[in-house]
Amino acid sequence: MTLAAKFEIEYLQYLGPDGKTVGELPEAFRDPKKLVPLFKQMLFVRTFDSKAIKLQRTGKLGTYAASLGHEAAHVGIGASMREDDVFAPSYREYGAQFMRGVQPREVLLYWGGDERGNDFQGPRGDYPWSVPISTQCLMAAGAALSFKLRKQDRVAVACCGDGGSSKTDFYAALNSAGAYKAPLVLCVINNGWAISVPRHAQTGAETLAQKGIAGGLHCLQVDGNDLIAVLEGMRRAVERARSGEGGTVIEMMTYRLHDHTTADDATRYRDEAEVKDGWTREPMIRLRKYLTDAGVWSEDEEKAWIAECEQKVDVEIDAYLNTPVQPVEAMFDYLYANPPAELLEQREAAIAREGRA
Amino acid sequence: MTLAAKFEIEYLQYLGPDGKTVGELPEAFRDPKKLVPLFKQMLFVRTFDSKAIKLQRTGKLGTYAASLGHEAAHVGIGASMREDDVFAPSYREYGAQFMRGVQPREVLLYWGGDERGNDFQGPRGDYPWSVPISTQCLMAAGAALSFKLRKQDRVAVACCGDGGSSKTDFYAALNSAGAYKAPLVLCVINNGWAISVPRHAQTGAETLAQKGIAGGLHCLQVDGNDLIAVLEGMRRAVERARSGEGGTVIEMMTYRLHDHTTADDATRYRDEAEVKDGWTREPMIRLRKYLTDAGVWSEDEEKAWIAECEQKVDVEIDAYLNTPVQPVEAMFDYLYANPPAELLEQREAAIAREGRA
């Protein structure tokens, strides 16, 4: 048999669900102390999530997409990027975004129905949340191409879900990034579900990582509930990209512990048992155990930190709730840099109508 | 190193450019006599091609896309399908289509600017030519899905080019066929060029066959200038599909010996030397040598057959040239099964205008 090509895809896991290490830890992440700030970040996100859900339940927020269960993946991604890299999120990667300077109040504004949520005060070049699934991946490929053309030492990182890996835009991103050897990292956060559609219904492929083969990208699958595996996978992918070796598709295996969004009711389509099982593999327990065993984290520290997180989040919630609604002209502003005369007339008319109302 | 997945892609070649066999021939194609009708079909297509190009050059045909060099791939595909299978061509697979009952005059009508060219008298369920690249692949996936849902013993076969394998529709086709295990065979006819864009600029993937891995499809690469390799590859793919094992992406390595279409001038972007080399590997020479060596074909037979082909094609050309232009109302007819009143008014007005003109 003559072979035209052969491929192998590596799977990375360093921290099992029980908090014990699996095999040798990667060089760069051997010091547990260095993981503590990331664990704290994960705790912060989880605190934020639960408060945001409560806000929605009490009618103070619109539909909200929680990140519950994805904390290791998101924080690991955020920790692997430089400030001047570009991040292209889907709609729930708050862990990564907070590390890049997005403010919790911006998340709330966005889900609270206010465009200003997309006006990130931190990472000014990052893409806004992308509701149209996986379109962010292709924009990130364009960003990566522009870095390459202008010889900038920057990397574009995009996230999508398991569902998102079916989207043609995802394929276009990996195909073009491969064609141009552009510095792109495509993170597929496989949480098992796309709203009600389970992973196996999305594709006949046995892994989502292997989709990268279609474009000649490097492929990697990691335990997305294992912060160390995420960090090591991202380190490799980002280094490859930065050194001109091209893009990577990295599949992070995790689980969506919450409903798809607050508008969803997952009990309609998924077994309680599966969710229960998901909770045994979630990312915090194992990391907490590992850090505690290593003596760099304790219950007391955690209590204190969570209290701090709650305070911080409450400040952000207040800021959000106290942000006045934009004036009516906001819906005309920023449509064009140089608005046409007619639009300005419509704008004036809307303002006048408000005055009368 | 833990592996998440591994893949191997086989390459098939049985007949080298010198007409000598490479390794053992597959069971089904050991009798050279059975290949004679297919070789004759290839000669017919080549005759048709050269006459069509001449027609275009003398202003009697619009833009024409030749199949020169692709004969083994196209005829091999045509030979591998059953009548009630569905074929979704791009725009140059005449070899396959003639075997399915499409008439040469229909090809000419189509490129001659007449919709009736798409009204194949032969394979009534086949898709019309598809100028929007690779959209036919996804329609074929839909056809394959409908066969599966209705438990029909039918297979859908689609063709696209190396360029076409970059198209998101191609990816959507393989992704969905994989998800549904639908009976689809995607033939990527890799002729090295997409108009002026060389194969290597389309993707970073080392083979086009491997794109199928992205959707969990079976992948195969064959020498597309070797009729036997095409037949064997198609046999495997079609059998898989028919037996419910799912789809295949099969890359056929060939070369575009002509300009992209008669509207193209390939000397602007491609080396004469490459084309010359292409001619040493083209599909007819080797098959002629093989069949002649085997004693089942001769120069005299070829001369006689080519004379017959020329006659047949001339009859078709006459039929085309003598097909009167459709009346003006043709542009209103077949738009709707139940045309709206307003459209009928426009139709009447157009007819009246013609009468006056």
Place this chain on the structure above:
Amino acid sequence: MSATEAKPITLIEALTQAMAYEMRNDERVVVLGEDVGVNGGVFRATAGLHAQFGSDRVIDTPLDETTIAGLTVGMASQGMRPIAEAQFDGFVYPMVDFIVSHAARMRYRTRGRLECPMVLRVPWGGGIRAPEHHSEANEAIFTNVPGLRVVMPSSPQRAYGMLLASIREPDPVIFFEPKRIYRQYKEMVPDDGEELPLDVCYVLRDGTDVTLVTWGAQVKEALEAADKLAAEGISAEVIDVATLRPLDFDTIAESVSRTGRCVIVQEAPKTAGFGAEIAARLAEESMYDLVAPVERVTGPDTHIPLFRLEMKFLPSVDRVVEAAKRAMQHG
């Protein structure tokens, strides 16, 4: 066959009822889209269908709108009658290529050899406090495309009858569903399989002074405006266009020939929205009937804002009333 139920239902329930009816009676009919299966659709339009008809008739698709459109065209051209769901209006754009390049001309380009009997259901428009890209009034993307039918029912009864007709139609139908009124009110909708025509406008209220023409969710605003106008002694006729393509202009023209005034109410941004076509027809064919300039009350020429502001984007009852009164100052 399930017994005709004797209780009033919402617009979205009427859609479910129509799909179930036709699936019982025509096995070529299948439903496909994201989350249409076990989940019953994010709006619950396909609720219960999966349980009733199984996975071969109610098909969850991979998450890709190009895929949905392409598979649908592929299935329709091979003798099935697929009903595809776009989860939200903002996600139809990747479907445009298959709709325009293939669905709308499969019959035309093959001289009738292949056809494309499909329905694309699109939850449409704003006003439900949804996230970004979930509130678009983008019917104008399709209204200049020959070979399509574009419909938008605005009552439970019309939803039922027009969806049945759309499924049975041998050509592709873009079926917009004003999601703001999915559950606005209930009506008796006998499950009798009776279809409604796909080429008529509905006069919902008779009037003599001014004609209010609209479609989709704005029918409610128009009717309320008519009430308000009546209180001020102005008699407004209200027309629900219902089928945008082919447009039943005769009904509109006849009304305007009596009232002499026309206010077109459109949720989409003003410029080159479908309301322009109606105004254009009036300018061509009703000029001598008009006693006042045509009025358009529309969304402004901007994107519908996120939900904190979206109601300020949508045409309000007050704006319709004002426009009608402006028209009354003429003639």
Place this chain on the structure above:
Amino acid sequence: MSATEAKPITLIEALTQAMAYEMRNDERVVVLGEDVGVNGGVFRATAGLHAQFGSDRVIDTPLDETTIAGLTVGMASQGMRPIAEAQFDGFVYPMVDFIVSHAARMRYRTRGRLECPMVLRVPWGGGIRAPEHHSEANEAIFTNVPGLRVVMPSSPQRAYGMLLASIREPDPVIFFEPKRIYRQYKEMVPDDGEELPLDVCYVLRDGTDVTLVTWGAQVKEALEAADKLAAEGISAEVIDVATLRPLDFDTIAESVSRTGRCVIVQEAPKTAGFGAEIAARLAEESMYDLVAPVERVTGPDTHIPLFRLEMKFLPSVDRVVEAAKRAMQHG
């Protein structure tokens, strides 16, 4: 910098000249698309650019229009000024999602944080005996989309000046190029980098009896019709809309206020084409000026047929003349 050449050039040469000018002067400008590199584009619009600016500025893309659109938006939002080419009008449909969902609202949705300065060049329309899907007049796909500019020059000088302005514009521009007149005639077009405004209509011929309003390839038909009408003593004013969005309605209204009659000539199918917007504006704002019903001379409501019949689809000089004469029977 190349010397200003002193010989007349075609519309397509003017486009090449504009791109080369701006690429010399702004290194953020890149060109991308299928076959735009060594091959110089299938219409030769980018001929010579690859040799002059190299592979980092003139970029062949993989064969996928979604890819072209997505990469373009990605690059534009990161500070580049990409000019994307759609090889033919019939291939813009897969680009619609990125244009509508992202390009047209990048600035809006991020409150100015990111912008999307890009040009999408689209060879447009019929009449060149091209294969299927190569002859579509589909501007209406874009004209109801807020945040876009939609332009269509119809002379070498306007092509040059408007393309320069489009490249420099900080917001996305859909730049339709009437391919039928790519090489129809030549004009002196000094390579002086002078842009033309993107918000004005051009009065190409003064007249007093009837206003002919059109855009793209039909400008030629309109001018010829004006000649014919003049021979019969009818004085026609001819307006090239040039920029569809934002529409300079004032110029049209001013003309109609003098002539009282308007014939809109549009290549696209009639229903809900962009001509409807112009007619609608007249119905709203010029009713008291009109002495005759507005006339639309358009393609019929069907797909442009393959080339044996395509000239019967396109609006002809005769049909424009007839419409003008019909209008002359009023008032």
